[in-house]
Amino acid sequence: xxxxxxxxxxxxxxxxxxxxxxxxxxxxxxxxxxxxxxxxxxxxxxxxxxxxxxxxxxxxxxxxxxxxxxxxxxxxxxxxxxxxxxxxxxxxxxxxxxxxxxxxxxxxxxxxxxxxxxxxxxxxxxxxxxxxxxxxxxxxxxxxxxxxxx
Amino acid sequence: xxxxxxxxxxxxxxxxxxxxxxxxxxxxxxxxxxxxxxxxxxxxxxxxxxxxxxxxxxxxxxxxxxxxxxxxxxxxxxxxxxxxxxxxxxxxxxxxxxxxxxxxxxxxxxxxxxxxxxxxxxxxxxxxxxxxxxxxxxxxxxxxxxxxxxxxxxxxxxxxxxxxxxxxxxxxxxxxxxxxxxxxxxxxxxxxxxxxxxxxxxxxxxxxxxxxxxxxxxxxxxxxxxxxxxxxxxxxxxxxxxxxxxxxxxxxxxxxxxxxxxxxxxxxxxxxxxxxxxxxxxxxxxxxxxxxxxxxxxxxxxxxxxxxxxxxxxxxxxxxxxxxxxxxxxxxxxxxxxxxxxxxxxxxxxxxxxxxxxxxxxxxxxxxxxxxxxxxxxxxxxxxxxxxxxxxxxxxxxxxxxxxxxxxxxxxxxxxxxxxxxxxxxxxxxxxxxxxxxxxxxxxxxxxxxxxxxxxxxxxxxxxxxxxxxxxxxxxxxxxxxxxxxxxxxxxxxxxxxxx
Numbered sequence: 001x002x003x004x005x006x007x008x009x010x011x012x013x014x015x016x017x018x019x020x021x022x023x024x025x026x027x028x029x030x031x032x033x034x035x036x037x038x039x040x041x042x043x044x045x046x047x048x049x050x051x052x053x054x055x056x057x058x059x060x061x062x063x064x065x066x067x068x069x070x071x072x073x074x075x076x077x078x079x080x081x082x083x084x085x086x087x088x089x090x091x092x093x094x095x096x097x098x099x100x101x102x103x104x105x106x107x108x109x110x111x112x113x114x115x116x117x118x119x120x121x122x123x124x125x126x127x128x129x130x131x132x133x134x135x136x137x138x139x140x141x142x143x144x145x146x147x148x149x150x
Numbered sequence: 151x152x153x154x155x156x157x158x159x160x161x162x163x164x165x166x167x168x169x170x171x172x173x174x175x176x177x178x179x180x181x182x183x184x185x186x187x188x189x190x191x192x193x194x195x196x197x198x199x200x201x202x203x204x205x206x207x208x209x210x211x212x213x214x215x216x217x218x219x220x221x222x223x224x225x226x227x228x229x230x231x232x233x234x235x236x237x238x239x240x241x242x243x244x245x246x247x248x249x250x251x252x253x254x255x256x257x258x259x260x261x262x263x264x265x266x267x268x269x270x271x272x273x274x275x276x277x278x279x280x281x282x283x284x285x286x287x288x289x290x291x292x293x294x295x296x297x298x299x300x301x302x303x304x305x306x307x308x309x310x311x312x313x314x315x316x317x318x319x320x321x322x323x324x325x326x327x328x329x330x331x332x333x334x335x336x337x338x339x340x341x342x343x344x345x346x347x348x349x350x351x352x353x354x355x356x357x358x359x360x361x362x363x364x365x366x367x368x369x370x371x372x373x374x375x376x377x378x379x380x381x382x383x384x385x386x387x388x389x390x391x392x393x394x395x396x397x398x399x400x401x402x403x404x405x406x407x408x409x410x411x412x413x414x415x416x417x418x419x420x421x422x423x424x425x426x427x428x429x430x431x432x433x434x435x436x437x438x439x440x441x442x443x444x445x446x447x448x449x450x451x452x453x454x455x456x457x458x459x460x461x462x463x464x465x466x467x468x469x470x471x472x473x474x475x476x477x478x479x480x481x482x483x484x485x486x487x488x489x490x491x492x493x494x495x496x497x498x499x500x501x502x503x504x505x506x507x508x509x510x511x512x513x514x515x516x517x518x519x520x521x522x523x524x525x526x527x528x529x530x531x532x533x534x535x536x537x538x539x540x541x542x543x544x545x546x547x548x549x550x551x552x553x554x555x556x557x558x559x560x561x562x563x564x565x566x567x568x569x570x571x572x573x574x575x576x577x578x579x580x581x582x583x584x585x586x587x588x589x590x591x592x593x594x595x596x597x598x599x600x601x602x603x604x605x606x607x608x609x610x611x612x613x614x615x616x617x618x619x620x621x622x623x624x625x626x627x628x629x630x631x632x633x634x635x636x637x638x639x640x641x642x643x644x645x646x647x648x649x650x
Contacts, residue, residue, distance in 0.1 A: 004575070004578070004579060005579050008575055008576075008579055008581075012320060012324060015324065015327075016327070019327050019330075019342060022341070022342040022344060023330075023341065023342060026334075026339060026341060027337075027339075034336075034601055034602075034604040034605035034608075034609060035600070035601050035604055036337070037334035037336065037337050037339045037341055038341075040326075040330055040597045040600070040601075041327060041330040041341055041342060044323055044326050044327040044330065045327055047323050048320065048323045048324060048327055051316070051319055051320045051323060052320050055316060055317075055320065070578065072373065075372075075373030075374070076373075078372045078373060079369050079372055079373050079574075082368070082369065082372050082542070082546070083369070083567070083571065086546060086550075086567060087567065089550075090550065090560065090563055090564065090567065093560065094560070098550070098551065098554065102547040102550060102551070105543060105546070105547060106540075106543040106544065106547055108543075109542060109543035109546075110540065110543055113372065114539075114542070116539075124540050124543075124544070125543075128544055128547060132547070132548075132551055135181075135185075136551060136555065140197075142555045143555075143558065144551065144554065144555070145554060145560065
C-alpha cells in the first residue's frame with residue numbers, strides 16, 4: 001500500500017502545483033480591499049501542496065513495505081477490462097451512437113468479463129437499451145448522442 | 151393564516167384531476183430520482199413543458215410531486231446499489247448500503263421512507279404555519295452569515311475533526327480548489343480553465359459525485375469474484391422495521407428534520423448541505439461514532455428526514471419573498487411566473503387559493519409517497535435481487551446516459567470516468583470520498599460569501615464577528631476546531647496524573 005499511497009500523494013502534489021501555476025497570474029486583490037480572483041485558488045493550492053507534500057515526505061521516510069492495496073491480479077485484470085470497455089464504448093458513441101455502443105458494452109462485460117452465456121448477455125444488453133430508449137428518448141424527450149445508425 | 155384556508159387548499163388538491171397529476175408527479179419523481187445523475191432539477195426541467203396549457207394548480211401539483219418524489223427516489227439506488235440518485239442522496243449511501251450488505255435492504259428502505267415522510271410532513275407544517283417567521287430569519291443571512299455557515303458545514307461534516315484528519319483535510323482542500331475553476335463571479339476572469347472552453351463554467355459536481363461514488367463502486371464490485379448481494383432470500387419479517395426500531399430512530403428523525411428545514415429556508419444552501427450537516431450532527435452526538443458508516447440506522451434516518459424537510463423549507467422563501475431556496479426551487483419560480491403568478495410578499499393575497507392548493511398538495515403527495523415507498527419495498531428488493539448479477543454493466547451504462555443528458559456533452563462523461571478511477575484509488579488507500587464532493591459543492595458559495603463580506607468591510611475580517619448570527623457561527627467553528635485539541639491535552643494531563 002505504501003508505494004500506491006506515495007504515488008497518489010505525489011499525484012495530489014502535482015495537482016496542487018498545477019493549481020498554483022494556473023492561479024499565479026491572477027490578481028490577488030480586488031477593489032475596495034476585497035480579495036481578488038487569485039487569492040483563494042493560490043491559497044488553496046499552497047495548502048494542498050503543503051499537506052500532500054508533508055504526507056508524501058512522511059511516507060518516504062517510512063521503511064519500504066510490500067504493497068497490498070493493488071496486488072490482486074485477478075481483480076486488476078477485471079477492472080482494467082471494465083475501464084477499457086467503458087472508455088472504448090464512450091469513444092464508439094461518437095461513431096455509432098450512445099444506445100448501440102452501450103448495448104455492446106453490456107454484452108461485452110457480461111459475455112467476456114462475467115462469462116455469462118452469450119444468449120443471456122445479448123438479451124440483457126438489448127433489453128437495457130430498449131428500456132433506456134423508451135425512458136430517456138420517448139418518455140422524457142431527451143436526446144442521446146446519435147451516430148451513423150441512430 | 152387560518153386553518154380553514156389550509157383545509158380548503160387540501161380539498162382543492164384532492165379533486166380527481168389534480169389528484170391524478172399529483173400521482174403522476176410523485177411516480178415520475180421517484181423513478182427519475184432513482185436514476186443516477188437525474189435529480190429534481192433535471193426532472194422538473196424536463197417535465198415542465200408538460201404543464202404548458204394545464205390549469206395552474208394541476209401543473210404545480212405535478213411539479214411539486216416530481217420534486218418530492220425525487221427526494222424519496224434518490225435514496226432507493228443509494229441504499230440498494232451504493233449509487234446515489236442525486237447529490238442529496240450521497241449521505242444515504244454511508245449507512246444505507248452497509249445495511250443492504252447486512253441483508254437489511256427492506257428495513258433500510260422502509261425506515262428511510264418513514265424518515266422522509268416525517269421530514270416532509272414537518273416541512274409541510276413549517277411551510278404552512280411558520281412561513282412568515284422563517285422568511286424574516288432568512289433575509290438576515292448576508293454574506294458574512296453564509297460564509298460562517300458554509301465553514302460550519304465544511305468543518306463539521308468533512309471528517310477533519312476525526313481521529314485521523316490528515317487525509318480528510320487533503321481531500322477537502324482538493325475539492326475546494328476544484329470548485330475555484332471557471333469564470334470568476336466578480337471580475338469575470340477565467341480561473342484554472344487552461345484555455346479549455348469545457349472548463350469555462352468549472353467542473354460540475356454531479357459527474358464528480360456519480361463518478362466518485364457510482365463508478366468507483368462498480369470498479370470495486372467487479373474486482374470481486376462473487377459480488378452478488380442477495381445470496382439468501384430475505385425473510386418477509388425483515389422487510390419492515392419493528393415499531394421499537396422506528397421509535398429508537400425517532401430522535402434522529404426530529405434532529406434531521408429541524409436541520410433540513412432551517413437549511414432549506416436559507417437561499418442557496420440546499421438539500422445536500424442539509425443531509426451532510428444532519429449526518430455530522432448525528433455522528434457527533436452518538437455514543438458510538440466509530441460505528442457510523444457500518445449500517446447505523448440513525449445515520450440513515452437523520453439525513454433522509456433532513457433531505458425531505460428541506461423541500462418545505464426551500465418553498466418558504468420562494469412563496470414569501472420570491473427567492474428560490476435551491477436550484478429546484480429556482481425552476482419552480484420560473485414555473486410559477488409562467489403560470490402568471492408573482493412570487494413575493496403579496497403572493498398569498500393575490501393567488502392565495504393556488505398557493506394553499508400547492509401546500510395542501512404537498513401533504514397529499516407525501517401520503518402517496520409513503521404508501522408507494524413502503525408497500526412496494528418487497529417489489530424493490532425483488533427487482534434488485536433479480537438484476538443483481540447484471541448490475542455492473544447496467545449501472546455503468548445508466549451512469550453514462552444520466553450524465554450525458556445533464557449538458558448533452560461527452561466531456562462530463564469523461565470527467566465521471568476519471569473521477570470513478572480516482573474514487574476507487576481513494577477508497578483503496580483510505581481517503582474519505584464525501585469531503586471531496588462536499589467541498590466541491592460548497593466551494594463556490596464559500597468563496598463568494600467570503601469575498602463579498604471582505605468587499606463590504608473593505609478588507610476587515612472583523613465583519614465575521616460583528617454581526618450576531620455570523621459571530622455565533624464563527625465561535626461555534628472555532629470551538630469545533632479547538633475541541634479535539636483541548637480533548638487531547640486533557641487526555642495527556644490525565645495520563646501524566648495517573649503516571650505519577
